[in-house]
Amino acid sequence: MAKRIVLPLTDDTVASLKAGDDVLLSGTMYVGRDSAHKRIVEALDQGKPLPFDVRGQTIYYMGPSPAKPGQVIGSAGPTTSGRMDSYSPRLMAEGLKGMVGKGMRAPAVKEAMKKYKAVYFAAIGGAGALISKAIKKSEVIAYEELGAEALLRIDVADFPVIVINDIYGGDLYEEGKAKYRKS
Numbered sequence: 001m002a003k004r005i006v007l008p009l010t011d012d013t014v015a016s017l018k019a020g021d022d023v024l025l026s027g028t029m030y031v032g033r034d035s036a037h038k039r040i041v042e043a044l045d046q047g048k049p050l051p052f053d054v055r056g057q058t059i060y061y062m063g064p065s066p067a068k069p070g071q072v073i074g075s076a077g078p079t080t081s082g083r084m085d086s087y088s089p090r091l092m093a094e095g096l097k098g099m100v101g102k103g104m105r106a107p108a109v110k111e112a113m114k115k116y117k118a119v120y121f122a123a124i125g126g127a128g129a130l131i132s133k134a135i136k137k138s139e140v141i142a143y144e145e146l147g148a149e150a151l152l153r154i155d156v157a158d159f160p161v162i163v164i165n166d167i168y169g170g171d172l173y174e175e176g177k178a179k180y181r182k183s
Contacts, residue, residue: 002160008056009097014117017163019170023121025159029058029100031152033079036143037087040151044090051142051151054091058098059084060123064138064148073138073154077128078102081120085109092116100161104173113165121161122172134159 005013007027017023030052032040043050061081065074081101088099089112097118102125105113113120123131137155144150164172 004158007058007098007156009058009119010056011097011117014097014119014167017119017166018168019163019166019172019175021163023161023163025058025100025121025161026157027155029060029098029154029156029159030141031060031062031064031138031154032084033061033063033149034083034087035146035149036151037084037091039143041087041090044094052153055095056097057095058100058121059091059096060154061099061101062152063128064152065128067138071132073132073135075128076132076135078123078125078131081105088112089116092118105165110165110169110171114167114169117167119163119167120165122164123159123161131159 002022002024004024007025007029040050061079061084062076063079064076067074078101080103082103085106088109092112093116100121100123102122105120134156135154136157139153140150141153142151
């Protein structure tokens with residue numbers, strides 16, 4: 001049975017999650033890809049204010065498509081998380097608690113998750129149209145000139161994800177590969 005979690009994430013909630021847990025997220029998430037991450041980290045480096053308070057938040061690495069009439073958002077599938085790996089440890093140091101995407105994370109990102117108590121969730125690639133049904137509201141909050149890579153705030157209800165990396169070093173991708181490795 002899936003765990004239901006209300007965002008933003010707390011240390012206690014993050015500590016309760018283990019690699020392999022099915023989770024339904026509800027609340028506010030932010031959407032940002034590599035261009036937005038670069039700008040956020042540059043703002044941090046320059047001591048400038050961020051477009052949102054990153055503490056306790058979850059960022060979804062999403063490749064959105066335009067909404068059809070009457071829809072909140074178009075297809076909303078995950079994009080490859082590795083493109084954000086160079087920025088993620090810095091954001092976790094600032095208080096980011098959750099990341100959603102697809103694909104494996106770099107060792108430095110996994111170490112930062114343990115150090116700063118953050119988790120990485122996977123959304124199912126290829127299921128963007130289905131995932132979009134969990135998004136109830138979407139608005140651009142910064143970097144509008146980036147188009148599809150603008151920073152968004154989305155409200156979600158029962159957004160389906162799986163815990164891939166937990167704060168204990170659990171890694172569902174590594175566990176899966178180990179199950180089928182020939183001795």
